[in-house]
Amino acid sequence: KYRLYDGVSSLLTRCRTFKVLVIGDSGVGKTCLTHRLSAGEFPCRAEATIGVDFRERVLEIDGEKIKLQLWDTAGQERFRKSMVQHYYRNVHAVLFIYDVTCPASFIGLTSWIEECRQHCLGQDIPRFLVGNKSDLRDTSRTNSQVTQERATGFAKAHGMMFFETSAKDPPKKCTSGRRGEGQVGSFKLVNKKAEKEAASCC
Numbered sequence: 001k002y003r004l005y006d007g008v009s010s011l012l013t014r015c016r017t018f019k020v021l022v023i024g025d026s027g028v029g030k031t032c033l034t035h036r037l038s039a040g041e042f043p044c045r046a047e048a049t050i051g052v053d054f055r056e057r058v059l060e061i062d063g064e065k066i067k068l069q070l071w072d073t074a075g076q077e078r079f080r081k082s083m084v085q086h087y088y089r090n091v092h093a094v095l096f097i098y099d100v101t102c103p104a105s106f107i108g109l110t111s112w113i114e115e116c117r118q119h120c121l122g123q124d125i126p127r128f129l130v131g132n133k134s135d136l137r138d139t140s141r142t143n144s145q146v147t148q149e150r151a152t153g154f155a156k157a158h159g160m161m162f163f164e165t166s167a168k169d170p171p172k173k174c175t176s177g178r179r180g181e182g183q184v185g186s187f188k189l190v191n192k193k194a195e196k197e198a199a200s201c202c
């Protein structure tokens with residue numbers, strides 16, 4: 001039986017939900033990143049996503065509880081198929097993920113941008129470029145990796161905020177607790193202009 005108490009308590013616990021779409025080539029680490037964001041740890045094993053997996057993270061921003069609903073989508077075409085149109089419905093933000101040690105996954109971003117265009121994703125929807133696996137970055141082998149300069153230029157050209165991170169070994173959190181100082185949670189902001197924008201939006 002539905003009681004008044006249940007109604008009031010569900011009203012009190014309800015919070016605004018934001019749908020965040022996570023896209024990128026297969027193997028770039030979408031599952032591991034969303035797992036890190038929701039559970040705070042690197043999963044002990046990750047299998048190829050089929051269709052979509054959902055994870056959640058509740059944040060408190062300026063005293064208000066906000067729920068991020070992370071849509072971890074399959075990078076492999078054969079596991080996406082007819083579901084794609086559902087991914088793009090009522091999206092609040094998109095994370096474009098690539099692997100910093102895999103230039104092909106960076107080049108592949110153009111087809112993910114094209115997919116967004118085909119599904120009429122509005123230009124007003126915030127887009128974030130995320131270079132994952134920074135723990136594997138080898139500074140002596142810049143040719144076989146995606147440099148931060150290259151990614152910064154790409155992000156600027158496509159109106160995205162750019163972060164580099166590692167689901168496995170994330171950069172240390174900002175200790176001062178203030179925003180816009182180069183890090184947002186365990187994501188490291190690379191673009192200075194974006195840094196200012198982040199200070200005003202999160």
Ligand SMILES: Nc1nc2c(ncn2[C@@H]2O[C@H](COP(=O)(O)OP(=O)(O)OP(=O)(O)O)[C@@H](O)[C@H]2O)c(=O)[nH]1
Nearest residue numbers: 026027028029030031032046049075133166167168
């Ligand atoms: N070293 C390192 N390995 C990572 C990191 N993130 C993911 N991996 C590894 O990369 C592989 C692929 O990770 P997934 O999270 O399954 O990749 P995905 O993008 O979800 O792949 P699909 O589901 O096929 O689209 C796994 O072996 C992970 O352990 C990271 O930050 N650092």
